[in-house]
Amino acid sequence: MRELRGMRWGQLTDGERTMLMSQAYVDKDRIDEKTGGCVVHFENGLSAIGTIRKEEEQIIIDIGKEAKLYSEEDE
Numbered sequence: 001m002r003e004l005r006g007m008r009w010g011q012l013t014d015g016e017r018t019m020l021m022s023q024a025y026v027d028k029d030r031i032d033e034k035t036g037g038c039v040v041h042f043e044n045g046l047s048a049i050g051t052i053r054k055e056e057e058q059i060i061i062d063i064g065k066e067a068k069l070y071s072e073e074d075e
Contacts, residue, residue, distance in 0.1 A: 005046060005074075010065030020044070024061060026052050045071050 004016065012020075023043035031038045036051040040061055047070055050063040 004044075004069050005071055007069050008065065009048060009063045009067045009069070020046075021061070026050075026061065047071070 004012065004020075009017070020042045024040050026038045026040055031052060036053045038050060038052050038061075039047050040050040040052075040063060041047045048063050048067045050061055050067060052059065052061050054060070
């Protein structure tokens with residue numbers, strides 16, 4: 001797998017986005033209640049800024065095309 005750190009979400013292939021989202025999680029205590037803004041964490045140690053919302057019985061996580069993948073080392 002290629003190095004994803006530093007890449008923008010929109011630069012990833014559909015397969016890479018699907019793989020990351022299958023392992024995504026959000027810290028429930030750190031969601032902005034007004035905007036749904038959150039940090040989406042992935043099992044590979046990378047994170048991205050996104051939003052989360054609930055539609056009916058489904059949780060939707062959105063990550064914009066310009067969101068950059070980073071690790072805690074980058075902070």
